[in-house]
Amino acid sequence: MKKIVKSICTQCHCECGVLVHVEDGVVKKIEGDPEFPQNEGTMCPKGLAFVQLLYHPDRLKYPMKRVGEKGEGKWERISWEEALDLMAAKFTEYREKYGPQSIAFGFCDGDRDEVGPWMAWLIAVGSPYIFGTDAHYCLRPAFVADSLTFGQSHTWEVGPDYDNSNCILIWGANPVESHPCSTARRILKARARGAKLIVVDPRFTPLASKADVWLQPRPATDAAVALGMLNVIINEKLYDEDFVKNWCTGFEELKERVQQYPPSKVAEISWVPEEDLVKAARLYAKNKPCAFHTRMGLLMNTNNLQTVRAVDLLSAVTGNVDIKGSNILPYPSPPRSRSYVDFFRLHKESIPLELFETRPGYKEWPLIYGYDSPWNDAHPPSAIEAIARGQVKAMIWVNDPVMGLQNSKKIQESLKKLEFMVGIDFFLSPTANLADIVLPSATWLERDMIHDLHYFYLPPKGKRDYHESFVSIGEKVIEPLYECWEERKMAAELIKRMGLKSPIPIDSSDAYNNWRLEPLGITVDELKKKRIVSIPIKYKKYEEIGFQTPSFNVELCSNVLKEQGFDPLPYYEEPPESPYSTPELAKEYPFILISGGRHICFYHGALRQLPWLRELNPEPKVEINPETAEELGIRNGDWVWIETPRRKGERVKLKAELTETVHPKVIHAYSHWWFPERKDDPDRGCFESNINIITYDDPPYDKHSGTPLIRGCLCKIGKVEA
Amino acid sequence: MVKYALMFHPDRCVGCPTCVVACKQENEIPVGPSWLRITKRVYKVDGKLKMSFNLLRCMHCGRPPCIEACPVNAITKRSDGIVLINKELCTGCKACIEACPFKAPQYNPEKDVVEMCTLCVHRIEKGLLPSCVQHCPAGALYFGDVNAVTAALQENKWPTEV
Numbered sequence: 082m083k084k085i086v087k088s089i090c091t092q093c094h095c096e097c098g099v100l101v102h103v104e105d106g107v108v109k110k111i112e113g114d115p116e117f118p119q120n121e122g123t124m125c126p127k128g129l130a131f132v133q134l135l136y137h138p139d140r141l142k143y144p145m146k147r148v149g150e151k152g153e154g155k156w157e158r159i160s161w162e163e164a165l166d167l168m169a170a171k172f173t174e175y176r177e178k179y180g181p182q183s184i185a186f187g188f189c190d191g192d193r194d195e196v197g198p199w200m201a202w203l204i205a206v207g208s209p210y211i212f213g214t215d216a217h218y219c220l221r222p223a224f225v226a227d228s229l230t231f232g233q234s235h236t237w238e239v240g241p242d243y244d245n246s247n248c249i250l251i252w253g254a255n256p257v258e259s260h261p262c263s264t265a266r267r268i269l270k271a272r273a274r275g276a277k278l279i280v281v282d283p284r285f286t287p288l289a290s291k292a293d294v295w296l297q298p299r300p301a302t303d304a305a306v307a308l309g310m311l312n313v314i315i316n317e318k319l320y321d322e323d324f325v326k327n328w329c330t331g332f333e334e335l336k337e338r339v340q341q342y343p344p345s346k347v348a349e350i351s352w353v354p355e356e357d358l359v360k361a362a363r364l365y366a367k368n369k370p371c372a373f374h375t376r377m378g379l380l381m382n383t384n385n386l387q388t389v390r391a392v393d394l395l396s397a398v399t400g401n402v403d404i405k406g407s408n409i410l411p412y413p414s415p416p417r418s419r420s421y422v423d424f425f426r427l428h429k430e431s432i433p434l435e436l437f438e439t440r441p442g443y444k445e446w447p448l449i450y451g452y453d454s455p456w457n458d459a460h461p462p463s464a465i466e467a468i469a470r471g472q473v474k475a476m477i478w479v480n481d482p483v484m485g486l487q488n489s490k491k492i493q494e495s496l497k498k499l500e501f502m503v504g505i506d507f508f509l510s511p512t513a514n515l516a517d518i519v520l521p522s523a524t525w526l527e528r529d530m531i532h533d534l535h536y537f538y539l540p541p542k543g544k545r546d547y548h549e550s551f552v553s554i555g556e557k558v559i560e561p562l563y564e565c566w567e568e569r570k571m572a573a574e575l576i577k578r579m580g581l582k583s584p585i586p587i588d589s590s591d592a593y594n595n596w597r598l599e600p601l602g603i604t605v606d607e608l609k610k611k612r613i614v615s616i617p618i619k620y621k622k623y624e625e626i627g628f629q630t631p632s633f634n635v636e637l638c639s640n641v642l643k644e645q646g647f648d649p650l651p652y653y654e655e656p657p658e659s660p661y662s663t664p665e666l667a668k669e670y671p672f673i674l675i676s677g678g679r680h681i682c683f684y685h686g687a688l689r690q691l692p693w694l695r696e697l698n699p700e701p702k703v704e705i706n707p708e709t710a711e712e713l714g715i716r717n718g719d720w721v722w723i724e725t726p727r728r729k730g731e732r733v734k735l736k737a738e739l740t741e742t743v744h745p746k747v748i749h750a751y752s753h754w755w756f757p758e759r760k761d762d763p764d765r766g767c768f769e770s771n772i773n774i775i776t777y778d779d780p781p782y783d784k785h786s787g788t789p790l791i792r793g794c795l796c797k798i799g800k801v802e803a
Numbered sequence: 804m805v806k807y808a809l810m811f812h813p814d815r816c817v818g819c820p821t822c823v824v825a826c827k828q829e830n831e832i833p834v835g836p837s838w839l840r841i842t843k844r845v846y847k848v849d850g851k852l853k854m855s856f857n858l859l860r861c862m863h864c865g866r867p868p869c870i871e872a873c874p875v876n877a878i879t880k881r882s883d884g885i886v887l888i889n890k891e892l893c894t895g896c897k898a899c900i901e902a903c904p905f906k907a908p909q910y911n912p913e914k915d916v917v918e919m920c921t922l923c924v925h926r927i928e929k930g931l932l933p934s935c936v937q938h939c940p941a942g943a944l945y946f947g948d949v950n951a952v953t954a955a956l957q958e959n960k961w962p963t964e965v
């Protein structure tokens with residue numbers, strides 16, 4: 082029997098509507114759904130090849146128990162009964178013996194809404210520890226920086242209203258690879274109808290090649306570039322005088338601050354030619370409305386919060402806030418589905434304060450990890466320390482922090498010290514390999530899932546002129562294969578066996594999803610029929626309620642930062658390691674390393690098993706300027722080693738791709754490389770080409786957010802001799 | 804009489820291999836052969852970096868050299884312009900690959916035949932777009948009657964507006 086099921090691809094955060102073709106219970110094909118507004122029928126290679134993951138011969142098929150040493154890779158198949166009983170006994174034992182703070186849940190970026198049931202487990206156990214591994218360099222610092230300025234965040238995927246924009250600024254982000262269908266598609270569509278495009282990126286990416294102006298800053302000098310653009314906009318009076326007068330505080334202070342950043346000086350700091358900087362500033366200020374978007378390129382350094390603030394202020398002084406075609410503030414909005422924010426709130430309310438305060442990073446960086454932060458994560462490097470010194474003894478890990486976090490060898494050593502670890506994944510990843518129990522997870526094709534899609538979009542055919550986001554459901558297409566379970570069921574069964582009670586209904590998929598939908602007054606069955614519940618969003622909400630900052634204004638000069646003893650205005654700070662701050666070190670390590678460029682075919686460490694995707698990217702690559710390569714005797718396709726000062730002696734090996742898209746002084750290594758096909762090696766080659774072996778998790782940290790210098794450290798390279 | 808065309812807009816393409824994988828899934832092509840291939844070129848004009856992409860695929864030529872080259876007459880051009888290889892007749896001799904300036908026909912070792920872009924004839928007969936065209940997130944591929952597609956390109960329309 083043939084049928085087509087409408088679902089939502091959850092392989093990345095684009096969340097594209099798909100049509101899944103099923104024949105006699107077997108998924109044959111996944112294609113884009115032309116009626117789904119998020120992607121309008123388009124797809125990316127990840128979703129198009131997903132059938133190869135679903136039926137991959139190496140997929141985890143049943144629970145397994147470690148029989149050899151930790152990490153040795155010897156496993157024995159066990160039943161779910163045995164796995165759950167063992168887990169319940171162990172976690173109960175640690176809870177009673179050492180208290181709930183000896184237990185934690187950790188996850189790498191993946192299905193964010195699947196975290197809900199695990200939060201329920203944490204609450205039931207009474208543990209304060211959720212370890213989101215990207216807490217210090219993905220969304221959180223940017224979210225906080227935006228909120229300090231505007232009261233809410235509107236720069237990540239949620240905010241930019243590309244469809245109505247006249248000018249688009251993409252800074253330290255590469256949506257073509259990381260958000261192709263929801264974001265890049267709309268940017269490219271806007272460009273096709275004539276919107277200007279400015280791209281700031283140390284790499285000449287395909288998107289940069291389409292830009293009207295491309296700025297190529299020295300890595301980690303973005304704050305200087307933004308302050309230089311502000312200097313031009315303010316001194317040339319290109320800012321929005323009415324908006325600044327009526328809705329901004331601290332303009333005079335900002336005006337004074339930017340005098341320290343004349344374009345000529347910024348050019349020296351950032352290597353961005355003065356005339357390009359001025360051109361970008363004028364283009365941005367004179368083409369209102371502008372939408373802008375930033376991402377991890379701005380966040381993986383030791384001055385990330387002030388860097389995002391500096392870029393934010395470009396939109397503030399030009400009045401590109403909450404107006405059509407700019408960046409739209411997400412709240413207040415009509416009720417939405419219960420999502421991760423609600424899970425975090427529930428967790429925060431359930432855990433006694435004195436326990437909550439023991440979260441690693443809570444006291445040191447309260448803006449991100451403190452009580453008032455919207456997130457409950459711990460500071461990841463400190464959390465790994467807590468595991469290493471035995472403070473946390475038993476954990477559940479979802480996904481793959483050994484590949485995803487900086488300083489991979491330390492991550493592996495630390496996780497090995499856990500007395501009891503459960504690993505959950507689709508494959509036996511380098512992290513799952515360190516576990517005592519491995520559990521096979523169901524994919525998005527094998528479970529119902531509520532999606533709260535924040536992205537703004539123009540409804541198909543352009544019938545309405547307001548923007549909206551929406552809630553939808555990714556429907557289960559087939560029953561879970563083999564003995565795979567959805568994580569909700571794992572959490573529910575574990576809670577039951579520990580004799581505890583879940584704070585939210587998770588006993589069945591429908592119960593959980595109905596609870597999530599409750600604020601909307603709709604049930605799962607109704608949503609399946611409607612598919613989409615639209616949530617209209619209004620412009621200029623600040624005219625009614627102001628901005629959600631202490632002054633109810635856009636705070637160019639931040640009151641919160643001032644109160645906490647920080648500089649209330651953005652500034653540039655030379656990275657702790659650079660040709661200028663450590664010139665002696667730079668003689669031995671003459672290049673600047675940026676790592677972590679994404680490829681559209683992979684999602685972080687995932688998907689290297691899929692033949693159609695791996696065929697297009699068979700090997701780890703490092704991009705080197707031909708001029709540099711010639712000096713070092715490196716030819717295209719040579720294996721090259723890379724070393725960083727603080728990981729002296731550790732050398733990772735990648736294949737040289739000579740390209741002028743990187744500056745002669747900058748080396749760019751693609752991230753997250755391991756070799757799942759090497760089945761004889763329990764580590765699957767994860768300590769060979771994985772750039773995170775030599776990236777930093779150590780201090781100095783950003784004083785607001787605790788972020789180490791992840792991109793922009795020094796390095797040396799050389800040809801691997803045969 | 805409708806004449807189909809698949810046109811590529813190089814200024815729109817961002818070089819992501821979506822079309823390649825879309826084609827592989829739709830036409831069940833194994834690892835190895837590929838009916839679509841993207842090439843990237845980085846170069847300088849007056850000291851400024853440029854990047855351009857091209858898409859190598861069957862052009863469904865007006866006078867296809869592959870048809871002349873095929874010793875068993877397995878390749879035909881339909882009246883709507885689509886050039887098709889008859890897999891029943893194909894012996895896998897690869898003469899068509901030699902003859903094609905784009906090397907568009909691809910040898911499939913699993914089936915021991917040569918295959919190439921069919922313009923997803925099985926989809927267009929159902930009123931659907933070829934898989935590569937539908938899935939391209941960059942709006943770089945256009946499909947339709949050659950006159951309509953040419954007009955859409957001239958007017959700088961998005962492919963869904965053809």
